[in-house]
Amino acid sequence: MRPILQLLATIGAVFSFFLDVVHTAFTSPRYVAEMLRIMATLVKRCIIPVGLAVAPVGAVISLQGLEIFRMFGLERMLSSLLGTAIFREYSPALASVMVAAQAGSSIAARIGTMKVRGQIDAMAVMSVDPMRYVVVPGVIACLLVAPLLNVMTNVLGVFSGWFFAVPLGGVNHGAFIEHLTAQVTPADLWVGMGKCALFGGAVGLIAGYLGMNAKGGAEAVGKAANDTVVYTIVLILLVDYVVSMALLGAGI
């Protein structure tokens, strides 16, 4: 009974934190410069790991997909599977997981360190709202950076898939491109981008929540950073599934 109550209490706390963030984000003053600074750091830190993590996925889909499609002599259809899988699912999910691992954990560690050292309280004393100055810019930065990185990983994923299908797998280049452009619709792209923004916002939100609730010493900071990664991965997979079901039901 106790763990369930605790879980419910945590969900409630996260939700009220979320409402707080939304309320703060939509009222002024806004610290846009701070947000842009965080965005620049995040992009710099994430671009290489995210790219390296997502690019091989396209290649793997091509490798395995080719083997399956070959059984039916449908190799030319490969690109429609590759395109939808990358645009809709793997690029947004994996890019967000890597953003959580790299950016989320560093944001949580930064906020947690400030909290543990009493800098957050000091800020509040100086009547600078820490939610407004520290948490909200981080959430918005994650929310914007994740889709931006997703654009890059979409291209990388499709390109590595193309590389393993056309030069290495012997699929006809024209057929590959034709099915890619015919079967993959802008809706696929927007679904992926929307998901990525959703996941990115969740990364920032969880990082902010866990950072602000860090108690104790250096260990608590490390724990906040770790927990951010694990909880975000769980949340991403869960939300991904719910969104997929909803979209399937809606026929998009």
Place this chain on the structure above:
Amino acid sequence: MTMLVEFLHFAWRALVAQFSQVPPLREFAQHFYQAGVGSVGLLTMLTVFAGLNLSVQSYATFERFGGQDFLGMFAGIGGVRELYPVMAAVVCGARIGANLAASLANMKISEQVEALEVMSVDPMRHLVAPRLWAVTLALPILCGYANVVGIGASYVGAVWQLGLDGGTFTSQIAEYVGLADLAVGMFKGLVFGWLVALIATFHGYRAAKKEGAEGVGVATNRAIVHGAVMCILLNLVISWLLYG
């Protein structure tokens, strides 16, 4: 670059320490339990969603050209060979690797490792080797477990949610997913486990005293990110060699 050279040197020392002597069994058992049993809950939850999702997502794709009856084959092959092992490695790598890196870095910055050396206890043999063995042996088991749970979940997704024929699904799994595929999945787990543990202990071991608490944070972060990236890259290499 220097980090790469350092890493190779560390890997060599770790390999020597791993195979030169039976690791301290108590330490090994403790880490094996933490890495293996400690990850089961998280892994189960994630694999259930990943398996359900694999069915739902590929259904939407296959439906476009009327291939929904082959969902079982796709979910089986794609899941067992690629998705579940990589997911187990990335997720457990994030959890286990972060713990390993944090605990070693903590020991390093509080000079416990130097204290061991002073007592002429080789830290590579006593700290690193048991952790490496524990994760290397735990991850294949976790991968095998994830494969079973994942196939079950994609069956539930395909048959109960999407209303496909259950018999077709199971017969396709039985026909196209062989023991060889399960073995490949577990072999990948073995490689990933060793790599994740090696990267995590390397970054933990690299933390210097002067970095203080921040060094612990840097070590954990790098352990997670480098571990995940390397597993995904290596997965492509292994798949390419085996199926390309």
